[in-house]
Amino acid sequence: MHSRRPVNLHLLPQPLQYLIAIAVAAAVMLAAWHVGHGRPAPGWLGPFMAVWTWLGPGLLAFFVARWLLHRGRKP
Numbered sequence: 001m002h003s004r005r006p007v008n009l010h011l012l013p014q015p016l017q018y019l020i021a022i023a024v025a026a027a028v029m030l031a032a033w034h035v036g037h038g039r040p041a042p043g044w045l046g047p048f049m050a051v052w053t054w055l056g057p058g059l060l061a062f063f064v065a066r067w068l069l070h071r072g073r074k075p
Helices: 014-036 045-073
Strands: none
Touching: none
């Protein structure tokens, strides 16, 4: 019989946390694409995608810049 041990992902190094998060997000996106790639996109999705085209990369750049600026300030 296997014993259950709790795993605290916050104890992992931050780059590994990001790697795990990216891998999980990629797996979910791949599953979603596989399930729905033959279906047409709903009409209400178009305006949201137009906004996300600019908002997504902007948020990514903001968080990367913030991480780079605060990386050396930890006590």
